[in-house]
Amino acid sequence: MRYYLRxxxxxxxxxxxxxxxxxxxxxxxxxxxAEIMVQRLAGKNAQLDQAQVQAMRDLLGTPTGSLGSQYxxxxxxLLRGDLGLxxxxxxxxxxxxxxxxxxxxxxxxxxxxxxxxxxxxxxxxFAAWKRNGRFDTTVTLVSTFLGTLQPxxxxxxxxxxxxxxxxxxxxxxxxxxxxxxxxGAFLYDAVSHAFLPALTLMIVTPIGWILGMxxxxxxxxxxxxxxxxxAKGLPDRVVALRYAAxxxxxxxVTGFALALGGVLGGTILVETVFDYPxxxxxxxxxxxxxxxxxxxxxxxxxxxxxxxxxxVADLLYGVLDPRVRRSQA
Amino acid sequence: xxVVGADPMAESAPEQTGEQVSAAERPEAWWSVVWSSKKARVxxxxxxxxVLIALLAPLIAPHAPTDGSFVPxxxxxxxxxxxxxxxxxxxxxxxxYGSRVSLLVGLxxxxxxxxxxxxxxxxxxYAEGTVVDDVLxxxxxxxxxxxxxxxxxxxxxxxxxxxIGLIVGVIAITSWAGAARGKRAQIITLRNRDFVTxxxxxxxxxxxxxxxxxxxxxxxxxxxxxxxxxxxxxGAEAGLAVLGLGSSDAVSWGTILYQADAAGAVSQGLFxxxxxxxxxxxxxxTAMSFINFGVDLLSNPHLREG
Numbered sequence: 021m022r023y024y025l026r027x028x029x030x031x032x033x034x035x036x037x038x039x040x041x042x043x044x045x046x047x048x049x050x051x052x053x054a055e056i057m058v059q060r061l062a063g064k065n066a067q068l069d070q071a072q073v074q075a076m077r078d079l080l081g082t083p084t085g086s087l088g089s090q091y092x093x094x095x096x097x098l099l100r101g102d103l104g105l106x107x108x109x110x111x112x113x114x115x116x117x118x119x120x121x122x123x124x125x126x127x128x129x130x131x132x133x134x135x136x137x138x139x140x141x142x143x144x145x146f147a148a149w150k151r152n153g154r155f156d157t158t159v160t161l162v163s164t165f166l167g168t169l170q171p172x173x174x175x176x177x178x179x180x181x182x183x184x185x186x187x188x189x190x191x192x193x194x195x196x197x198x199x200x201x202x203x204g205a206f207l208y209d210a211v212s213h214a215f216l217p218a219l220t221l222m223i224v225t226p227i228g229w230i231l232g233m234x235x236x237x238x239x240x241x242x243x244x245x246x247x248x249x250x251a252k253g254l255p256d257r258v259v260a261l262r263y264a265a266x267x268x269x270x271x272x273v274t275g276f277a278l279a280l281g282g283v284l285g286g287t288i289l290v291e292t293v294f295d296y297p298x299x300x301x302x303x304x305x306x307x308x309x310x311x312x313x314x315x316x317x318x319x320x321x322x323x324x325x326x327x328x329x330x331x332v333a334d335l336l337y338g339v340l341d342p343r344v345r346r347s348q349a
Numbered sequence: 350x351x352v353v354g355a356d357p358m359a360e361s362a363p364e365q366t367g368e369q370v371s372a373a374e375r376p377e378a379w380w381s382v383v384w385s386s387k388k389a390r391v392x393x394x395x396x397x398x399x400v401l402i403a404l405l406a407p408l409i410a411p412h413a414p415t416d417g418s419f420v421p422x423x424x425x426x427x428x429x430x431x432x433x434x435x436x437x438x439x440x441x442x443x444x445x446y447g448s449r450v451s452l453l454v455g456l457x458x459x460x461x462x463x464x465x466x467x468x469x470x471x472x473x474x475y476a477e478g479t480v481v482d483d484v485l486x487x488x489x490x491x492x493x494x495x496x497x498x499x500x501x502x503x504x505x506x507x508x509x510x511x512x513i514g515l516i517v518g519v520i521a522i523t524s525w526a527g528a529a530r531g532k533r534a535q536i537i538t539l540r541n542r543d544f545v546t547x548x549x550x551x552x553x554x555x556x557x558x559x560x561x562x563x564x565x566x567x568x569x570x571x572x573x574x575x576x577x578x579x580x581x582x583x584g585a586e587a588g589l590a591v592l593g594l595g596s597s598d599a600v601s602w603g604t605i606l607y608q609a610d611a612a613g614a615v616s617q618g619l620f621x622x623x624x625x626x627x628x629x630x631x632x633x634x635t636a637m638s639f640i641n642f643g644v645d646l647l648s649n650p651h652l653r654e655g
Binding site (some may be wrong): 303 | 588
């Protein structure tokens with residue numbers, strides 16, 4: 021029980037820290053968003069009209085008062101799920117803008133992560149079982165090399181090769197002709213647009229699983245229970261999968277939850293390059309247009325998603341592996 | 350064990366018996382250990398080449414990176430090896446000068462992140478179990494779970510002027526946490542060694558013990574953390590630049606890729622403009638991870654060849 025309480029306590033404290041950091045970032049930086057907006061509308065060299073700036077502040081709902089009262093106000097808004105109005109999509113609320121992009125990223129990333137996990141675990145387990153063989157050497161070398169490539173660069177190369185030169189796949193956007201909805205035409209359209217972003221991520225994401233699984237599995241293979249299983253005359257397949265791989269999988273379970281939580285971080289650049297209508301591109305857009313409320317909300321969403329995934333992974337790990345619970349309690 | 354604190358290997362190596370002491374007293378110098386790995390050798394040579402190119406950039410590059418006096422969007426030719434960009438600048442010259450930015454960001458970002466990680470990790474580990482440790486460990490854990498790239502993007506997006514200094518600083522303060530946790534674990538195993546106890550009894554303060562007595566025993570871990578942090582910083586700088594958040598005062602490989610993407614280089618068939626900057630970046634990062642194979646030999650003697 022103490023294990024779970026500790027993890028829950030850490031979650032709450034970290035959540036508070038993240039929210040506070042998110043509150044402080046715009047406030048420690050110089051520059052007033054309202055002034056920047058007015059400046060942009062008026063042109064670079066125009067005189068700043070204070071009345072206009074004040075009007076803009078009212079329009080944007082820029083908070084006033086001392087830092088302390090702003091903080092209280094900010095926390096209150098967060099609790100009500102009010103993340104402010106987007107500058108770029110004014111007068112829409114940030115939450116609404118995010119809601120439209122949310123599913124694009126979630127579906128793309130979930131599919132990629134599940135596939136990567138399965139592929140990575142299988143390749144890693146097999147490489148460890150055939151340690152130092154030709155298969156193992158190839159997999160390890162190729163993974164190490166691919167791991168040093170920048171995903172956005174892979175994306176550009178795929179756009180060039182499979183998109184423009186061969187013309188096999190759509191290279192930007194999420195759909196083209198069809199209307200969004202649950203119908204065959206749209207699904208086909210969406211899948212063909214999602215193919216290249218998914219392929220880009222599929223080149224990079226399994227690598228961590230492959231190398232991680234290979235290492236844990238190699239460690240497990242030298243344990244006594246494996247020797248016992250082999251001595252009992254169990255078939256190789258059973259020893260490899262039911263004994264070694266099953267135990268080596270444990271650390272990967274938590275890693276998987278974390279990967280799902282870190283969804284946004286990994287896709288920002290890829291989505292931007294492909295102009296894919298998800299959260300990552302939204303963040304790239306918010307950066308370019310200085311849409312601060314949207315940017316902050318996305319940052320907060322990513323952090324909270326990661327924290328929740330972390331908590332779930334920790335709790336799950338405690339259930340799956342009682343040793344962890346005991347040693348940390 | 351005779352001289353303590355001077356030799357990183359003696360502490361991590363298994364206990365030596367009497368007969369072997371003479372051999373164990375003269376451990377291989379760290380550079381010859383790193384050099385003994387074939388991969389690390391390749392890595393060192395390649396990184397050395399990059400450093401040379403960066404230093405000699407004005408001699409190698411045929412034009413100034415900001416010289417926009419050429420015909421825009423030219424394909425590669427004898428006059429412009431990689432063609433020209435929208436602004437009529439020579440892409441090859443930009444590429445050569447860009448190596449300066451990447452190496453500088455790697456060097457400074459890696460150093461700064463390593464210093465932060467060292468201070469936080471060592472102090473927390475030395476004070477294990479006290480309030481100091483609790484606070485530092487909490488901060489480390491928070492920094493570890495906050496997703497780095499979105500945080501870097503948010504921090505950089507707010508600033509109007511984006512110099513290399515800002516980018517290096519932001520990358521460093523967001524990416525030290527993993528290494529700090531490693532250092533904390535390491536110092537806990539070193540903290541109760543005899544030489545530390547001896548230093549404590551002779552009246553040394555905790556800071557002197559941590560940084561003058563214990564830290565020299567962690568050279569390999571520090572080196573590995575530095576190479577890792579430098580590699581991460583180079584990648585992060587390129588990523589920021591691709592989003593249009595690159596330094597406003599210098600051309601980097603990331604800003605070249607950003608310009609290429611924005612100009613639709615791919616759809617105009619200007620393949621080299623996109624391909625080469627990413628390739629030189631990938632080769633540099635591969636070379637640096639190769640060096641880390643050699644550095645790993647320092648901390649884990651079991652891995653040494655022969």
